Amino acid sequence: MNMDTRINSTNALRGQMSPRRKLEIAWGFAFVGPVILGILVFMGFPTLYGFFISTFKWSIIGKNPEFIGLGNYLRLINDPQFLKALKNTTVYVVGILLFSVPLSLLLAALFNRKLPFGEILKITYYLPVITMMVAVSMVWRWVLSTEYGILNYFLGLVGIPNIAWLNDPKWAMPGIIIMSIWKGVGFNMVLFIAGLKNIPAMYYEAAEIDGASSLRQFLRITLPLLSPTTLFIFLTTMMNSFQIFEQAMILFSGATEESTGAGPDNAANTIVLYLYNNAFKWGSAGYAAAQAVILFAILIVITSVQMKLQKRWVHYDA
Amino acid sequence: MTLDMSVLKKIRPLSVLIYIVLVAGAVFMLTPFLWMISSSLKDVESIFIFPPQWIPKEIIWDNYAQLFTSSYYDFPRYYLNTSIVVLLRVGGMFVFCSMAAYGFARLDFPMKNVLFMVVLATLMLPIQVLMVPLYFEMRFFKWINTFRALIIPQSLGAFGGAFSIFLLRQYFMALPKDLENAAEIDGCSIPRTFFSVMLPQVRMAYAALAIFVFQGSWNDYVWPLIVINNPKKYVVSLGIALFLSDRAALTNWPLLMASSVLGLVPIIIVFLLFQKYFMQNLVMSGMK
Numbered sequence: 001m002n003m004d005t006r007i008n009s010t011n012a013l014r015g016q017m018s019p020r021r022k023l024e025i026a027w028g029f030a031f032v033g034p035v036i037l038g039i040l041v042f043m044g045f046p047t048l049y050g051f052f053i054s055t056f057k058w059s060i061i062g063k064n065p066e067f068i069g070l071g072n073y074l075r076l077i078n079d080p081q082f083l084k085a086l087k088n089t090t091v092y093v094v095g096i097l098l099f100s101v102p103l104s105l106l107l108a109a110l111f112n113r114k115l116p117f118g119e120i121l122k123i124t125y126y127l128p129v130i131t132m133m134v135a136v137s138m139v140w141r142w143v144l145s146t147e148y149g150i151l152n153y154f155l156g157l158v159g160i161p162n163i164a165w166l167n168d169p170k171w172a173m174p175g176i177i178i179m180s181i182w183k184g185v186g187f188n189m190v191l192f193i194a195g196l197k198n199i200p201a202m203y204y205e206a207a208e209i210d211g212a213s214s215l216r217q218f219l220r221i222t223l224p225l226l227s228p229t230t231l232f233i234f235l236t237t238m239m240n241s242f243q244i245f246e247q248a249m250i251l252f253s254g255a256t257e258e259s260t261g262a263g264p265d266n267a268a269n270t271i272v273l274y275l276y277n278n279a280f281k282w283g284s285a286g287y288a289a290a291q292a293v294i295l296f297a298i299l300i301v302i303t304s305v306q307m308k309l310q311k312r313w314v315h316y317d318a
Numbered sequence: 319m320t321l322d323m324s325v326l327k328k329i330r331p332l333s334v335l336i337y338i339v340l341v342a343g344a345v346f347m348l349t350p351f352l353w354m355i356s357s358s359l360k361d362v363e364s365i366f367i368f369p370p371q372w373i374p375k376e377i378i379w380d381n382y383a384q385l386f387t388s389s390y391y392d393f394p395r396y397y398l399n400t401s402i403v404v405l406l407r408v409g410g411m412f413v414f415c416s417m418a419a420y421g422f423a424r425l426d427f428p429m430k431n432v433l434f435m436v437v438l439a440t441l442m443l444p445i446q447v448l449m450v451p452l453y454f455e456m457r458f459f460k461w462i463n464t465f466r467a468l469i470i471p472q473s474l475g476a477f478g479g480a481f482s483i484f485l486l487r488q489y490f491m492a493l494p495k496d497l498e499n500a501a502e503i504d505g506c507s508i509p510r511t512f513f514s515v516m517l518p519q520v521r522m523a524y525a526a527l528a529i530f531v532f533q534g535s536w537n538d539y540v541w542p543l544i545v546i547n548n549p550k551k552y553v554v555s556l557g558i559a560l561f562l563s564d565r566a567a568l569t570n571w572p573l574l575m576a577s578s579v580l581g582l583v584p585i586i587i588v589f590l591l592f593q594k595y596f597m598q599n600l601v602m603s604g605m606k
Contacts, residue, residue, distance in 0.1 A: 027508040028427030035418035035483060036433055038474020043440050046451035053451060062454065107343070110336050123593055124344040127351070130589045130596060132537040134555045135581035138574055139354045148366055150353050182347065190597055214332075243446045246539055253562040272446045279450045280544070289450045296447045303442045 108192030137250035195229030410473020419486030
C-alpha cells in the first residue's frame with residue numbers, strides 16, 4: 001500500500017489523525033458506500049439466501065416452506081432430467097471450447113496482417129457479438145428450420161440432405177453450438193488479436209532469418225507466447241458457456257403452456273433452463289435453488305483453477 | 319512493404335487463399351442478418367418460396383406497421399421503456415460506479431482492499447445463479463413489475479456493474495497525483511476535487527463504458543424476464559419473446575423477423591458509429 005501524501009506526517013507519528021485524514025476516511029466510505037450496499041443487498045444476501053432456500057421444499061408462491069435438509073440435493077442426483085441437463089450443458093461447453101475457441105484463434109491469426117478492407121471484415125465477424133441474443137435466436141429459429149431454413153438450403157447445395165435441427169434430439173445441441181459459434185466467435189477473436197499484437201515482432205524476424213516456416217513459427221513462437229491469453233479465453237468461455245440459457249429457451253420454445261424450451265426429448269435442456277423452469281414454470285423454488293448451488297459450485301471450481309494457473313502463467317508487465 | 323520478389327512470390331498465393339477464406343466467413347456471418355431483413359419485408363406466402371428469394375418481389379412494410387400499431391404488440395412502448403431503463407442505468411453507472419472507482423483508486427480508508435475484493439468477487443457470480451432468491455427479494459421489496467427493479471441494482475454495481483468500477487479505477491489510478499495536490503492547495507474539498515478535477519480527466523473511459531452499459535442494458539433479457547410480467551412494463555427483448563406465447567404469431571415468420579430487426583437496429587447503429595469503443599472495451603475486459 002502506498003502512503004498517501006495527504007497524511008500529515010507529524011500527526012501520523014504522534015498516532016493522531018489530522019482533520020484532513022479523518023475527512024478522507026469519511027469520504028472514502030461515502031464514495032464506495034452506495035455500491036457496497038448495492039452489492040450486499042442484490043448479490044451477497046441472495047447468495048446466502050439461495051443456500052438457505054435450497055434446504056427447503058419451497059414453492060415459488062412462498063407459502064409454508066418445509067425444511068428438508070439435503071433433500072433437494074438427493075433428489076437432484078436421482079433426477080434423470082437434471083442429469084441430462086448437466087450432460088447437455090457439458091456437451092455444449094465442450095463443443096464451444098473445441099470449435100469456437102480454436103476458430104477464433106485461427107481468425108485472429110489470419111487477421112494479424114495488413115489486408116485490404118481488413119477492418120471492415122473484422123467488424124463483420126464482431127457484429128453478432130453485440131446483438132441481442134433473444135432477437136438473433138428468433139432469427140436462428142428460421143435459419144435452422146428444417147424445410148425452409150437457409151442453413152439446410154446451403155447444405156443442400158453441397159448435397160447434404162435436410163437436417164431437422166430443431167426437431168431431432170440428435171441435432172439439437174449441434175444446432176445450438178453452430179448458432180453460438182456464429183454469435184460468439186468474434187468476441188474471442190478480438191481478444192486473440194490483442195494478444196497477438198503483444199508478441200514482439202523481433203521473435204518472428206529472428207525465426208525468419210533462421211528459415212523457420214510459418215507453421216513452425218506459429219507452433220514455436222505464437223502458441224507459447226499467447227498462452228496467457230489462451231488460458232484466459234479458455235476459462236472465461238467455459239464459465240460463460242455453463243450459463244447457457246437464452247439460446248435453448250428461444251430456439252426450442254413452442255407456443256404452448258407446457259412448452260419448456262428443452263427441445264425434443266429434452267435434448268436441449270440446460271442447467272439454467274431447467275432451473276428456470278423448475279422455479280418459474282413448475283413452482284419448485286427450493287429444488288431450483290439447489291440446482292443453482294450446483295452451477296455455482298461448478299463456476300467456483302473453474303474460477304479457482306483460473307486463479308491458480310494465472311499465478312503461474314500470466315506475467316503482468318509494468 | 320519491401321519489394322523483395324522472393325518474399326512476394328512466397329506470400330501471394332497464401333495471402334489470396336487467406337483472403338478468400340476470410341471473405342467467405344464474413345458472408346456466413348452476415349447471411350442471417352440479410353435473411354432476417356429480407357424475410358421481414360415479405361408476405362407470409364412468399365416466405366416459403368424455395369430456393370429462397372433474397373430480394374422480395376414485393377416489399378411489404380406492413381409487418382413493421384403491425385408491430386407499431388397492433389393492440390397485441392406495442393413496440394413504441396417497449397422502445398420507450400427500454401430507453402428509460404438504459405438511460406438511467408448509464409446515469410447510475412456515471413454517478414455511483416465512478417464514485418466507488420475513485421474511492422478505491424485514490425482515497426485511503428480502512429478495509430479498502432477487502433471491500434474491493436468483495437466488488438471483484440461479484441464478477442464470478444452470474445445472475446443465473448441468483449434467479450430464485452432475487453425473485454423472492456424483489457417480491458419482498460414489492461419491486462416486481464417496476465422499473466426500480468430494472469435500474470437500481472445495476473446502478474449500484476450489482477450484476478456485472480463491478481466491471482465498470484474495475485475499469486474506471488484503473489483510469490483513476492493512472493492519473494498523476496499532482497492533480498489532487500493542486501486541488502487541495504486551492505482548498506478544494508474531496509467531493510469537489512472528484513467532480514470538477516478528476517471526473518473530466520476520464521471522459522474517454524466514460525464514453526467507452528456508456529456504450530458498454532448501453533449494450534448490456536439494451537440486450538438484457540434474463541433479468542427483465544424474472545421481474546417483469548406486465549406487458550405495460552415490457553422492454554424490447556421481452557416484446558420479441560412475446561411471440562413464443564402466440565401460436566399464430568410464432569409461425570408468422572415475416573412478423574417475427576420484423577420484430578427481431580427492431581431489436582437489433584438500435585444497437586447495430588450505435589455499434590457502427592462507435593465501433594472502436596466496443597473493441598476497446600472488449601480488449602480491456604481481457605486484461606482484468
